[in-house]
Amino acid sequence: MASDPATGDGGKTAPGPSLDEIVLAVSRTGVVPVSRERARLETEENRWLVRRIVGQLVDPFQAWDRLTRHRTVGESIAAPDRLFHLRRGLHGATPRWVVRRMRQGSIRVALCASPGVPPAPCIRHPPSVDGAVRYCVVGAILARAEALALRAARSFDVIGGGTHALSLTVPGPRARCAVWTPVRSERAARTLRPALLLATKLLAELGDGRWWSDASGLWRPSGHYSEWSPPAAEVVGAAAWAEAVRRRLRVGPTDERPGSRLIVRRETVGAPYAELDDPFASLLCLRSLGIEPRGHSHEAVVLSLSPWAG
Secondary structure, eight states: OOTTTTTTSSTTOOOOHHHHHHHHHHHHHHSOOOOOHHHHHHHHHHHHHHHHOOOOOOOOOHHHHHHHOOOOTHHHHOTTTOOOOOOTTOTTTHHHHHHHHHHHHEEEOOOOOOOOOOOEEEEOSSSSSHHHHHOOOOOOHHHHHHHHHHHHHHHHHEEEEEEOOOOGGSSOOOOOEEEEEHHHTTTTOOOHHEEEHHHHHHHHHTSSSTTTHHHHHHHOSSOGGGGOOOHHHHHHHHHHHHHHHHHHOBBBOOOOSOOOOOOGGGTTTOOGGGGGGOOOHHHHHHHHTTTTEEEEEESEEEEEEOOOOO
């Protein structure tokens, strides 16, 4: 099932930048243009309103509770299944005694599909008052962002992943949840591995079997694909997926040559791309909202708010 890369949902929501506009922007600046929807929310007036509601509180639980109960902003952020990653050292000005209490009451969720990575502590409110204000300001897009991330994860469930241990990404007995995580501003974002490997697989299938060949006729960044930025890899994937649908291509089997490659599910081999859901559309729509997809596992999809520079 194809969808509009600008919305990720078949055009049911307000349109954002088109795929051509996104490709042009990423090729020139390296970033996906942010939609007017995010810009409309990120105003000084909205931040002042939310900060006024929070007042002088220093406990993020109390701040989030007050915001969710408020008649003006509460409805947009109320979500019983939403979780927040309690990352060490990223609590802002939260007092230590509050951090200890949050850790004691946290639940463990597998945020990474890699074997041996332990589950991470998660709580039901942002781990800092500043975080509560940030999430509340953009509360109107949180649920939509979570739906897009879950949709992209389901798309990769059907197609495959970057590891033979595919059982680590397939949903378990309980439904996936959305987890929001703070990120260190100085740490560069990593491209989602399934997205990167699917993009190079599509380039190879559209060309002469080599992702670096110009036979596909599509734009791609210079250098090895491991050096591509996350937006660039997703733009390449979205354009290649659209071209595969246009050419009525079918999903090929896993490339058995040495090196990194997408492990395609056997039941998906031979399926027309036109009958599958395009994960790149959802990922690009997330970025146009100023939200970065961080990954997914069998238990969660992980998201973070990109810094606002508007």
